[in-house]
Amino acid sequence: MTPSLIDRGRRVVCASFLSPTARPPEIEPLGAGRINDTFLVSSSGHVPLVLQRINGDVFPDPVCIAENVAAVTAHLAGRRQQSGGDERFPRLVPARDGKSCAIDHDGAVWRVIEYVSGAVSYPLVTSADQAFEVGRMLGRFHLLLDDFDSGVLRPPLPGFHDLPAYCRGLEQTLAEPRRSASGAARDCCLQVEQRLVDADALVRAHQRGELVQRLIHGDPKCDNVLFDRSTLRAVALIDLDTVSPGLVLWDLGDCLRSVCNPAGERPPDRRPGKFHLDLCRAVLTGYRAGGADLSAAERSLLFQGLRLLTFELGVRFLTDYLAGDRYFKVEEPEDNLDRARVQFDLLAQIEHQQAGIEALVADIWP
Incomplete structure (x- = not known):
């Protein structure tokens, strides 16, 4: 992140969020998110805060994102207090004018969220x-x-998790790519073509009434979970920008895809990742222990949720690579292509282990 962006963040937080008499805070980059720019704000006499510039190139309405998060975090805080749980979901901190965000002179939207002290996130899972x-x-x-009125939320990303639409987007990008397709990219395209026939399996199940929409997180990968440093218990699920009505199998599929491949989305040695059944069992056992349940249809289609969400991310990485890296942040020109290759390798492993995954689901939900 450039010094100029840090300076912009400091001006925003001083002008809109901190007391007018507060000393200028220290601001430093926080985390390794691929979408928004995130900073830790430290100021004497004030608790640490998290400052974020919402990516307007990704989210069509950044103000809507901030307002959605304000509503969801307020509800989570109320439910946690009622239930007596030990979660520490961070709440959105309103600006001094009461609004959920502030807009700088360049039109960028900034918001502030509580910092969860004594907590840490892990980019990869290392144990069951x-x-x-x-x-x-x-x-x-x-x-x-489960009792939140989703009608108060506006769609954060229209078409999010619409796999058939992502496949059509890839086709359109291939017609006018900003990057020529290398041999590795062409191989990924072939992987997509081989799986187009049932890319809409979850959509069709929803249309038939077999799957119903609930409020979902939208991006429950392992580094969006905060763990208490002392107890090692998970205490929060963060990055709520994509919370919206959707299929719970989108969340579970994405979570399993992320957690059960300890090598991550871009292994440093570029070797294929591996889908671990023992981690899959641990995630699903934990999910049920958290108090959530699945319908019979959701259980029967859980494998497809995992498979299709992995397929989806591979398509999105590949499309972004060919389109010139407009969505996911990159450090090297081939980053998104490497990420796509990892997902398609992982997808092949998941498909090979279908029987084992479905047996796990039947064992956990007999």
């Missing part, structure tokens, strides 16, 4: 205990939002 905690927190999140 961690995987259990990730699953438990996702189940708890779904449970605490």
